[in-house]
Amino acid sequence: MIAASHFAYWGAVFLMMAGLYIVIARNNLVKKLVGLGILQSSVYILYVAPGKLTGGTSPIIAAGVQLYSNPLPHVLILTAIVVGVATLALGLAIVVRIREAYGTVEEDEILRADADVERKQAE
Amino acid sequence: MSSLATHFPALLVVVPLIAAPLIVAMRSGLAGWLVSMAVAAATAAMSVTLLAQTTASGAISYALGSWPPPWGIEYRIDAASALVAALVALIALAVAPYSRRSALAEVGPEREYLFHALMMLCLSGLLGMVATGDAFNLFVFLEISSLSTYVLIALGRERRALTASIQYLLLGTVGATFYVIGVGLLYLVTGTLNFADLAPRLAALDDLRPVHAALGFITAGIGLKLALFPLHAWLPNAYTFAPSAVAAFVAATATKVSIYVLMRIYFSVLGARFVFADLPVGEILVALSIAALFVASATAIAQRDLKRLLAYSSVGQIGYITLGLGLATHAGLTASLAHLVNHGISKGAAFMLAGAMAMRLGGTRFEELAGVGRTMPVTSFALVIAGLSLIGVPGTAGFASKWALVAAALEAGRPWIAAAVLVSSLLAVAYVWRFVECAYFQEPPRAHPPRGEAPATMTAPALALTALVIAAGLHATPVLESARLAAGALLGTGR
Numbered sequence: 001m002i003a004a005s006h007f008a009y010w011g012a013v014f015l016m017m018a019g020l021y022i023v024i025a026r027n028n029l030v031k032k033l034v035g036l037g038i039l040q041s042s043v044y045i046l047y048v049a050p051g052k053l054t055g056g057t058s059p060i061i062a063a064g065v066q067l068y069s070n071p072l073p074h075v076l077i078l079t080a081i082v083v084g085v086a087t088l089a090l091g092l093a094i095v096v097r098i099r100e101a102y103g104t105v106e107e108d109e110i111l112r113a114d115a116d117v118e119r120k121q122a123e
Numbered sequence: 124m125s126s127l128a129t130h131f132p133a134l135l136v137v138v139p140l141i142a143a144p145l146i147v148a149m150r151s152g153l154a155g156w157l158v159s160m161a162v163a164a165a166t167a168a169m170s171v172t173l174l175a176q177t178t179a180s181g182a183i184s185y186a187l188g189s190w191p192p193p194w195g196i197e198y199r200i201d202a203a204s205a206l207v208a209a210l211v212a213l214i215a216l217a218v219a220p221y222s223r224r225s226a227l228a229e230v231g232p233e234r235e236y237l238f239h240a241l242m243m244l245c246l247s248g249l250l251g252m253v254a255t256g257d258a259f260n261l262f263v264f265l266e267i268s269s270l271s272t273y274v275l276i277a278l279g280r281e282r283r284a285l286t287a288s289i290q291y292l293l294l295g296t297v298g299a300t301f302y303v304i305g306v307g308l309l310y311l312v313t314g315t316l317n318f319a320d321l322a323p324r325l326a327a328l329d330d331l332r333p334v335h336a337a338l339g340f341i342t343a344g345i346g347l348k349l350a351l352f353p354l355h356a357w358l359p360n361a362y363t364f365a366p367s368a369v370a371a372f373v374a375a376t377a378t379k380v381s382i383y384v385l386m387r388i389y390f391s392v393l394g395a396r397f398v399f400a401d402l403p404v405g406e407i408l409v410a411l412s413i414a415a416l417f418v419a420s421a422t423a424i425a426q427r428d429l430k431r432l433l434a435y436s437s438v439g440q441i442g443y444i445t446l447g448l449g450l451a452t453h454a455g456l457t458a459s460l461a462h463l464v465n466h467g468i469s470k471g472a473a474f475m476l477a478g479a480m481a482m483r484l485g486g487t488r489f490e491e492l493a494g495v496g497r498t499m500p501v502t503s504f505a506l507v508i509a510g511l512s513l514i515g516v517p518g519t520a521g522f523a524s525k526w527a528l529v530a531a532a533l534e535a536g537r538p539w540i541a542a543a544v545l546v547s548s549l550l551a552v553a554y555v556w557r558f559v560e561c562a563y564f565q566e567p568p569r570a571h572p573p574r575g576e577a578p579a580t581m582t583a584p585a586l587a588l589t590a591l592v593i594a595a596g597l598h599a600t601p602v603l604e605s606a607r608l609a610a611g612a613l614l615g616t617g618r
Contacts, residue, residue: 016304023293036296043300047307073310076259080303083266087296090270094277094289101282110286117283121488122427 008049015042029098029105033091040084047073047080131169132185132198132254135208136264138162138169139247143240152235156223159239163212163219166250170212174205178608184256192256193317199256203460203609207383208253210464214375214471215246217584218368221475224578225368228482230278238278242372244271249380258306258316258392261384262299265348268380269295272373276365287360294347294357301344308337309392321392331397338398341388349381351408351445352415355438362434367478370430374437375471379463382444386456389448390613399451408449413543415442420550424557429477429487432554433470436513439551440466443544447528450540454531456610461603462524469512469521469592475585476506479577489557494567498574502582503562505589510555512592515548520592523599524606 015038022035051073059071095105102110127134142162146155176183182201186192200208219242226238248268255261273295277288310316312333313324325334343354350358358378362370389398399405416439423435444466447459477487479502484491496503512519515526525544532540576582595602 020297023297029289032293036293036300039297039300043303043307046304047310050311079259079263083263086270087266087292090273091289091292091296094273094285094292097277098282098285098289101285114283114286 008045012042012045012049015039015045027107029095029107030092032107033088033095036091037084037088040080040087044077044080044084047077128172130185131173132183132200133187135166135169135173135212136198136247136251136254138165139243139250143243143247146236146240146243150236152223152226152232152239155236155239156219156226159222159243160219162243163215163246166246167209167212167216170205170208170250173200174202174209174605176200177202177205177612178605182612193315193320196260197256197317197319198254199319200254201609202605202612203383203386204253206460206464206605206609207380208250210379210467211246211249211253211376214372214467214588215242217471217475217588218242218372220580221371221478221584222368224482224581225366225478229280229366234278238275238366241271241275242368244268245275245372245377249376252380252384256318258309258318258321259303260316262303262306265299265302265384268377269299269348272369272377275369275373276361278369279364279366281364283360284364287357287364291357291361294354298344298347298354301340301347303344305337305340305344308333308340318387318392322394325392325397326394334393334397335402338393338402338404342385342404345381345385345388349378349385349445350438350441352411352419352438352442355415355419355441358438359431359434362437362474363428363431367474367481371471371474371478374434374474375467378437378441379444379467382441382448382459382463386448386459386613390456395451395614405449405451408445409540412442412446412449413540413547415439416446416543416547417550420547420554423554424550426554426557427489429480429489429492429558430474432557433473433477436551436554437470439547440470440513442547443525443528446540446544447531450531450535450537452531452535453607453610453614454527454534456613457603457607458524458527458531460606460609461527461599462521464602464606465512465520465524465592465595468588468595469509469519472585472588472592473506473509473513475581475588476502476509479581479585480506482577482581483575489561490568492558492561493565494562496562498567499576500574501576501586505586506562507555507559508589509592510558512596514551514555518593518596520595520599520602522596523603527603527606 019035019039023032026032051070053067053069056067056069057065059068099105102113139162142158146158177200185198187196187198226235230238245268248264251264252261273288273292277285313321315321347354362374419435419438423432426432444459444462447455480495481487512521515521529541529544
């Protein structure tokens, strides 16, 4: 019963863990950024879902409206979405530059290329 | 003047925020440089005024847009935020003149104006994090400063700057997201985001499980941003490959502001009793800090690049700051805040001097720095002084705050912590000696440029910060006294 009525939280936590897992486990930088996007989206749900009240209307002043949803989480999350978009755009721009500089977006290949440079410098 | 001064808490953030698009619109590197110097000077003047005001008459509350707190966003400057704001603005003032030559050499003349605009955005974000009294507003400023830092790091000359930047972006965003999850949980149980409003509502709660989760998320998230050992993986590469001016500014301010945020959440929002008495957060912080003192400092000794050595040294020095925080006593917090300021100055000076060497010699690997004591005597000598402050030699800034930390550990009845501080300082002797050995006891390579210092706009501000390191060492009372007041302000508002 409680689990069913809190389905939005279960969804948010599932997305949170899935996103974090992708960031940690994937080797491809674009996929890591996708994981980061999922992690951030989970937070949007975490904030917005509790703003909705059962039987509540839109937050407007009108005759007969007693119960209305909380608008503040939506405002906060609009800001967070902007931040998320900026982060994703910047991340992808850096990945494009990495692809130009290294010829790959796989993290292990990048690390190997850096280790090679370091070994040459040491000699 | 006095009516303008009442708006200083907001202007501190707004002036650099407006300067950034202004610089972009002017599309001139020189104009951008001049504007950034003027803005840095203005924020420094404002923050010092605010520090004097809070010292004299306590906290200042500023209702943004005249919406009274807790409905509107409150900017709240107390002794702690004023101290950290003054550090950030003073470092910005030192780095601003320095940044032109660094940007011209490392970023190129066509993109120089963008570099200055990003530095202004970063400054605005950091000052905003310090000034705001609103948990969500803090997240927005955290992201403003972080996003501009990611770009600034990516502007470094080598391609490894790009990997350093994406690594920092991934970890930094996870950290910021964790922070915002924690804030969300606190909002769900209290219905407010204002720090001063959160504290009493949290104190009145019975069911603390969401608050426990919030504490965990915020500690891990801000721990990533402040490079709390072992969450420091992003830091060494970021500081090594960033342009010199960026490395100096970020190393001296960004992690320090994050430490301030952690202190603010612990003491002003969640309350010292909840965090340190009911839960073992203090013990965890002390354990991680002591690991940082030894592991990061020992790793620093093994580095082959001066900037990388200084970066690992930063992880170790952050350990001293979080150690004082972990003690959770008034004396510990005082030592922590004093070391936050003193280390900010010392590490800012060290990175600026290392950048001056990179400018003349093409890099900071120890092969390139061999014999630099003969070719750049003034810069090398100043770097040795900054190094002595990292060790904590009497007469330098680092000594005063380390001494306070040892005294706080003894006062708290934990002599083994004091012993750890002293023993780990020997590791700092070893890594500073790496530079001394290389600069003064090795022959310069044959292809070495002739004797001469870096341009005056780089050397002069770096030497000014070095002089401040000595001044804060010989006359330690102002910093310690401000730190004591700041610690009082943090502890006084907790439950």
